Amino acid sequence: MAAERADAARNRLAILRATEELLVQRGLEHVSLDAVAARAGVGKGTVFRRFGNRTGLFRELLAERAARIRDAIDNGPPPLGPGAPAGDRLIGFLDELATLAAKNITLIAAHEQACAADKHQDPTYQRWHAHLVGLVHEIRPDADAEFLAHTLLGSFDGELVRRITDRGGVERLRTAVRDLARTIAPAMSAHATDPPAGSHAHTPGR
Template structure:
């Protein structure tokens, strides 16, 4: 009985996440309510609240699940995204994937950002301390430091990742466009890394 209940809970969780993701693909974030998600998932509203705590909790969990897929590719996947490639190529590949993730989940990222700002305790947990941002920043700054030990890798990583939250860039991602951002990231990365040949 307990095993069946756990299996039911796991199925409900996946159904809720899939329903939320599909609704966010078709509707602006403000139109994706807990009620609409519950109806699309075929569960009661109380089930959503029980599993995720709130609409904000649902959006944070959905974004976290998408980010975990990228984290797995970075940690264990093939190069250039995964280990085995030069830092420059890994950084270009990672930022291209971040741009694509933003474009594929533009409304989700907007909903997640809103959830992070409005959820209880947001002032005590700024964006920079969120596990997703922490991993992304650690990865980007680590690659920069490996290739350019002479620069402030942590600050540059904040600058690169911060562009995702600039409204002109965010609106491009919500519209589904990521190629322009990925190409610009590549120009910045290659200029930064190859600048080591001309310093001093």
């Protein structure tokens, strides 16, 4: 059984890498279960059983990219992790998402297109939204935290990220999203300041 689990893990990694390579090199229209299976060196049935369809491939690839952010939120040091004021945590989380989005624009855009019909049901989106709802509610208990959390996540639309970073890089995106957060949640902690330049080297994503 251990050997089977190791094989399954290797196949999963090969399938995700093949999906990403096809997406970056040839575009969304060339990502199919057949093409992914051929590039990964596995049967189409293996891809289908593990991921179901192309949407499943993109969801899993995004979840992999977001895994370290998820772990840092739960167990990492502040301000991203527990222990910091909600305003600090909000800014820290949005900074991490900005870096992730800027480094994975093609994946983010493809994920949005493939999951357009049920974007808000995506597990990664739901985790991010729930985290933001908790932070916004703590900062502004009088506000509609659910709506404001959706509004903040809308800042990371793939094509919007591409347009903004093309004309100012990830720092422009981070600054703009921080400004939006402070506009909709002005009661953030007075200690919620912009992290110093170069403080994002640990951020996951490629």
